[in-house]
Amino acid sequence: MYICKTFTYVEVFFFSVNKFRMDLINDRYVVAGQDVLSICEEFGTPLYLYDGDKIVSQYNHLMEAFKPLEIKIKYACKALTNLNVLRLLKEHGSGLDTVSIQEVELGLIAGFKPEDILYTPNCVSFDEIKRAVDKGVVINIDNISILEQFGHEYGDSVPCCIRLNPHIMAGGNLHISTGHIDSKFGISIYQIPLLLRVMQTYNIKVVGLHMHTGSDILDAEVFLRGADLLFDAASNFKDLEFMDFGSGFKVAYREGDIATDIDGIGKKIVDRFQTFCTEYGKDLELWFEPGKYIVSESGYLLVKTNVVKQTVSTVFAGVDSGQNHLIRPMMYDAYHQITNISNPTGTRRIYSVVGYICETDTLGYDRSLSEVREGDILAIHNAGAYGFSMATNYNSRFRPAEVMVYNNKAKLIRKKEGMEDLVRNQVMADWSE
Numbered sequence: 001m002y003i004c005k006t007f008t009y010v011e012v013f014f015f016s017v018n019k020f021r022m023d024l025i026n027d028r029y030v031v032a033g034q035d036v037l038s039i040c041e042e043f044g045t046p047l048y049l050y051d052g053d054k055i056v057s058q059y060n061h062l063m064e065a066f067k068p069l070e071i072k073i074k075y076a077c078k079a080l081t082n083l084n085v086l087r088l089l090k091e092h093g094s095g096l097d098t099v100s101i102q103e104v105e106l107g108l109i110a111g112f113k114p115e116d117i118l119y120t121p122n123c124v125s126f127d128e129i130k131r132a133v134d135k136g137v138v139i140n141i142d143n144i145s146i147l148e149q150f151g152h153e154y155g156d157s158v159p160c161c162i163r164l165n166p167h168i169m170a171g172g173n174l175h176i177s178t179g180h181i182d183s184k185f186g187i188s189i190y191q192i193p194l195l196l197r198v199m200q201t202y203n204i205k206v207v208g209l210h211m212h213t214g215s216d217i218l219d220a221e222v223f224l225r226g227a228d229l230l231f232d233a234a235s236n237f238k239d240l241e242f243m244d245f246g247s248g249f250k251v252a253y254r255e256g257d258i259a260t261d262i263d264g265i266g267k268k269i270v271d272r273f274q275t276f277c278t279e280y281g282k283d284l285e286l287w288f289e290p291g292k293y294i295v296s297e298s299g300y301l302l303v304k305t306n307v308v309k310q311t312v313s314t315v316f317a318g319v320d321s322g323q324n325h326l327i328r329p330m331m332y333d334a335y336h337q338i339t340n341i342s343n344p345t346g347t348r349r350i351y352s353v354v355g356y357i358c359e360t361d362t363l364g365y366d367r368s369l370s371e372v373r374e375g376d377i378l379a380i381h382n383a384g385a386y387g388f389s390m391a392t393n394y395n396s397r398f399r400p401a402e403v404m405v406y407n408n409k410a411k412l413i414r415k416k417e418g419m420e421d422l423v424r425n426q427v428m429a430d431w432s433e
């Protein structure tokens, strides 16, 4: 006997979300006009699929929300670093926010100009910062010790940006909140006097102020409080060219989720920013660094059901993927919506969708899905951000292929790994020597 719950209001709602995220046309799910099951047949599963049009429309929506200001978007590429995604955003005018020298190099390979790349590392060696300076990217410094070394090395010859920590608590999850008082990120606003002394000692030229308070901004007022603290601090810095308000734009992962009201925040920020610029006496640039907002909804992890397993309490749908490919449900307790795209009109039943990893790896607990049969393809939504980029080879599984739909074509943008990738850097040590 299947456990079958009654069809509730909530489930009707989920269904409408399914349709919104992926169009259902003649009982076939499509992404940007392309049939998803055909894509699975062509490229196999598990598979990461991205909707390039959605990435562009998210980028454009953010740009629009701050009109008449021409904000600068520095896409936080740690969310999804595929070169094709980087190139797509570059073509639409985006810059890049990077957190490692390797991301800097990926950005350069994708064709970004160094001056369009911001490098915002935390706890990296000064050697790595020097390498980034050599590449010509904008350096964002987030601690006094590095700032002193930076000043000693470069004086006023290399301008930099300062990451301040306004200690605004944003976001519902301590793992991703970066603004609280004992966070390792940024230079505390309470240390500004010390910061100014170091700047003076080495004649350091600060051209930007930055904050990134956490990963989920639900409340425009919290965001604006942080912004106000940065505006207040700005009077201490006479060479500013830009203010960078980081990110934290939240998108809905399920119906009823509060997403960041981009248009509302846009209007309020524009007003205050223009007033601030008048007071400061110069029109500064306004920068943002969205990651999740740009790519989360564009992405789907497509998996095949290997086993439908009925236990005394639960029906499991066991799929050919798991926390090795999408760790967010296990690591952050994140909710990712799941749709059975092989059986759009089937009877709804309750399943726990689990992976094939030898550890509890639940992708979705107690989900209402249209009846899942072995072989059915399930789509896991909101898999564009922190999906592939956090994937590992745990259990010696290959990381999946990536495909992007753009211009009405589905194209492979990363091959699935093979055995050669698992053994590539392993060395057979010879103990007889």
Ligand SMILES: *Cc1c(COP(=O)(O)O)cnc(C)c1O
Pocket: 076, 078, 079, 097, 099, 120, 212, 214, 215, 216, 246, 247, 248, 249, 289, 290, 291, 292, 293, 385
């Ligand atoms: C991760 C990160 C971002 C992007 O955060 P999202 O929640 O994905 O938008 C922006 N700026 C910095 C410095 C980051 O570390």
